[in-house]
Amino acid sequence: MPARVPRVTKTEAVVLKRRRFGDSDRIVTLLTPARGKIEAIAKGALRPRSKLAGHLEPMTHVEIMMAHGRTLGIVTQAQTIEPFAALRDDLERLSAGLYLLELADRFTVEEAEADAAYVLLLTALLRLLRGDGHQLVVRSFELALLEATGFRPEWQRCAACRSEVTPDRLVWSPLAGGLLCERCRESHPESEPIDVSVVKVLRLIQDAPYEEAARVRLNQRVAAGMESVMHDLVRAMAERDLGSARFLAAVRHTRPVDDPAATAPDEPASLDGDVTYTPQEPLGASGQTGS
Amino acid sequence: MNESPHGSSTITRLVESFHRLPGIGPKSAQRLAYHVLRAPEEEARALAEALLDVKQRAVLCGACQQISDTDPCAVCDDTRRDRTVICVVEEPLDLVAIERTNGYHGLYHVLHGAISPADGVGPEDLKISELLTRLRRDDGDDAEAVGEVIVATNPNLEGEATAMYLARLLEPLGVRVTRLARGLPAGADLEYVDNVTLERALAFRQSVE
Numbered sequence: 001m002p003a004r005v006p007r008v009t010k011t012e013a014v015v016l017k018r019r020r021f022g023d024s025d026r027i028v029t030l031l032t033p034a035r036g037k038i039e040a041i042a043k044g045a046l047r048p049r050s051k052l053a054g055h056l057e058p059m060t061h062v063e064i065m066m067a068h069g070r071t072l073g074i075v076t077q078a079q080t081i082e083p084f085a086a087l088r089d090d091l092e093r094l095s096a097g098l099y100l101l102e103l104a105d106r107f108t109v110e111e112a113e114a115d116a117a118y119v120l121l122l123t124a125l126l127r128l129l130r131g132d133g134h135q136l137v138v139r140s141f142e143l144a145l146l147e148a149t150g151f152r153p154e155w156q157r158c159a160a161c162r163s164e165v166t167p168d169r170l171v172w173s174p175l176a177g178g179l180l181c182e183r184c185r186e187s188h189p190e191s192e193p194i195d196v197s198v199v200k201v202l203r204l205i206q207d208a209p210y211e212e213a214a215r216v217r218l219n220q221r222v223a224a225g226m227e228s229v230m231h232d233l234v235r236a237m238a239e240r241d242l243g244s245a246r247f248l249a250a251v252r253h254t255r256p257v258d259d260p261a262a263t264a265p266d267e268p269a270s271l272d273g274d275v276t277y278t279p280q281e282p283l284g285a286s287g288q289t290g291s
Numbered sequence: 292m293n294e295s296p297h298g299s300s301t302i303t304r305l306v307e308s309f310h311r312l313p314g315i316g317p318k319s320a321q322r323l324a325y326h327v328l329r330a331p332e333e334e335a336r337a338l339a340e341a342l343l344d345v346k347q348r349a350v351l352c353g354a355c356q357q358i359s360d361t362d363p364c365a366v367c368d369d370t371r372r373d374r375t376v377i378c379v380v381e382e383p384l385d386l387v388a389i390e391r392t393n394g395y396h397g398l399y400h401v402l403h404g405a406i407s408p409a410d411g412v413g414p415e416d417l418k419i420s421e422l423l424t425r426l427r428r429d430d431g432d433d434a435e436a437v438g439e440v441i442v443a444t445n446p447n448l449e450g451e452a453t454a455m456y457l458a459r460l461l462e463p464l465g466v467r468v469t470r471l472a473r474g475l476p477a478g479a480d481l482e483y484v485d486n487v488t489l490e491r492a493l494a495f496r497q498s499v500e
Binding site: 016017019022023048049051053054055057058059080083085088089090091094095098099101102105242243244245246247250251254255 | 314406407408409410411412413414415447448451452455456459460476478479480483484485486487488490
């Protein structure tokens, strides 16, 4: 006899997004540890006195009770575990958080196992909350999520033929998913040069423990180069533009001029100047305090 | 085979037209179509004229971007309004809600949305550049210059992102940027209130008068 499906289930989830459904309801998209990405109806969530609405905002870690409806689940109770309130009061961290949510949404499919994606998302949001640097948190999440979903980029060898790459003239292709050797680049007209410092840091973030990667200091040029490379890569893998990546860029352009991150001069272009280890001054650190 | 399930292509067309409206399902569309069919001709004519009028006469106010019959709209044209304060709202209906309170006498600016990257809505899709142009035009020493912008976007993730982004753009213009207070809604039950709302309600508590 087949096991009976329980009529009501309890699960933790991170709310990825939500949309209106009729005049008073919302459909929320949740990333759960056991069932992956699911959609559920939050009845009455658009009403001002809704008991659910405040707990089902995107970027909230929540525990929900869900009844199984004919097509969609119905959220019957919701309780916030972590509201990530401090992220909502800081435009840089908020825009980074929105990017993490959109990435998690794009790289998961409904009702398919997504344990790793769930843990990675929650961990990245908690790291943003405690004040870790956006660059480190976001790059680390991108690389780990790509690996968990079968799109691990190749930063050591040629992504096409696995042969050694020439360190003095590195090129890469988002479509190939990493570096390309002299021979393979001919068949990838979209390939373009990539800064050796960018490759070094990407390798480190991809393969070293997070705490070790957090000790690297980056200058603006390398940070911008890494962001550009990863956004191109993610766009190619997701096969679409990510709105939150554009918003991240828009936010950076509005950064006040007295913000040290906006005015920090570029360090010398030598490799040693681009990437340095400073154990006492963790990079990644954004200068913001977590809560 | 009968291609018009209602036995009349005109009724089918009307049903389909109603069905295209948001929140109207197939059954509701049929009920509305048959209601129009049975209603007096004047009622149907008034409905048709109202539909056409709204398309032909409604314009965006060049200043506040509200939907209006005239440009400038009645609010922007009203000399009794306080022209030193602008309340920024997401949607035209938000303006209507604030007007209904009779507690605000300044001007408005309608963004026509909120920043929502997941839905593909970025700052460039909103009426933000129009607001900046308006503030720069008003920038001067005269008493009518805008001194405060109240950001009345919704207290949700998209509204907060929009509010912070606007504040970042407006502060260099020397304008005071304020945000609507957040707290408990009337008739709320503390037991069910989410942590963020309760935290803000405590942070912005007021003396009992």
